[in-house]
Amino acid sequence: MEMTLRWYGSKFDSVTLEQIRQIPGVTGVITTLYGTEPGEVWKREEIRKMKQEVEKAGLRLSGIESVNVHEAIKAGLPERDKYIENYCETLKNLGEEDIHFVCYNFMPVFDWTRTELVRKREDGSTVLAYNQKTVDALKPEEMFDSIGKDTNGFVMPGWEPERLQKVKELFALYQGMDEETLFDNLQYFLEKIMPVCDRYNINMGIHPDDPAWSVFGLPRIIINKENILKVMKMVDNPHNGVTFCTGSFGTNRNNDLPDMIRSLKGRIHFAHIRNLRFHSVEDFEEAAHLSSDGSFDMYEIVKAFYESGFDGSIRPDHGRMIWGEEAMPGYGLYDRALGATYISGLWEAIKKSETS
Numbered sequence: 001m002e003m004t005l006r007w008y009g010s011k012f013d014s015v016t017l018e019q020i021r022q023i024p025g026v027t028g029v030i031t032t033l034y035g036t037e038p039g040e041v042w043k044r045e046e047i048r049k050m051k052q053e054v055e056k057a058g059l060r061l062s063g064i065e066s067v068n069v070h071e072a073i074k075a076g077l078p079e080r081d082k083y084i085e086n087y088c089e090t091l092k093n094l095g096e097e098d099i100h101f102v103c104y105n106f107m108p109v110f111d112w113t114r115t116e117l118v119r120k121r122e123d124g125s126t127v128l129a130y131n132q133k134t135v136d137a138l139k140p141e142e143m144f145d146s147i148g149k150d151t152n153g154f155v156m157p158g159w160e161p162e163r164l165q166k167v168k169e170l171f172a173l174y175q176g177m178d179e180e181t182l183f184d185n186l187q188y189f190l191e192k193i194m195p196v197c198d199r200y201n202i203n204m205g206i207h208p209d210d211p212a213w214s215v216f217g218l219p220r221i222i223i224n225k226e227n228i229l230k231v232m233k234m235v236d237n238p239h240n241g242v243t244f245c246t247g248s249f250g251t252n253r254n255n256d257l258p259d260m261i262r263s264l265k266g267r268i269h270f271a272h273i274r275n276l277r278f279h280s281v282e283d284f285e286e287a288a289h290l291s292s293d294g295s296f297d298m299y300e301i302v303k304a305f306y307e308s309g310f311d312g313s314i315r316p317d318h319g320r321m322i323w324g325e326e327a328m329p330g331y332g333l334y335d336r337a338l339g340a341t342y343i344s345g346l347w348e349a350i351k352k353s354e355t356s
């Protein structure tokens, strides 16, 4: 297991590599060429520059989150082949720069959805939160406005202004599409990229849909054990794997997270670990990582990773905004650093209690 932090690059992130380097136990970052458009080929020299910057700070570039999948691929449009070719080219360039993990998602139109980015908690910290009734009362295009005003001036991944302009057009692509078709489009994509992944030994990790159910009537498939196992089986290659995000699969209270982790043994290449606090099944907020602060048993979750022989990167997922920090919501330094050390502590305790 390697502990990492997500980093958006020096132009976009309020957190520096030097700060990340000082978090005990964190040896790598998961990063991206932030600002590239889905469908674009990542140039080798830009990848190299990014990697050198990370390594110069004494950290490893542990993987990419994310190489985004163009909407034409998800929607199965005729031009998808061109974009899949570009995706393969990007994977090849990453492989040639010795980068072997890529996170992506297959959510139509929206990446993740929250209704509040700065919900205040009783201790004065602020967190991202979700309320289904609020979503039900909104039109999709209003969602962008409500997210846009609370970002502290940062561009949130998945909520880039360019997407806002196209939201109605994007919705039209999925009009009447059922889940089976979305599965087929994912299978088509995976089958085309696997030869490149095999050649360059690149592990792909699909990120679950967040929240793990349909939003605004859009089809969503990476939502539960049955569906994720189906994806593993339909392209049965270890390079076709999962980014197991506890906070995303965990939005659905019926998902038994430790059981899911065990059932995906060998196929989880990257872990996002965070906790949620539920006020009802339709209203939850992101909590500190500790079990005592939220609704998940973090000990059981980390134990399931440990016991299934997980050897990929972990990153503490979103944190609370605390101690007056100003950062991209969810991506401040302080609470994620606390999360990283907490998870490392659980890992150490589980490991030592097993061998003693």
Ligand SMILES: [Mn+2]
Pocket (backbone or CB within 6 Å): 207, 245, 247, 248, 272, 317
């Ligand atoms: Mn996640």
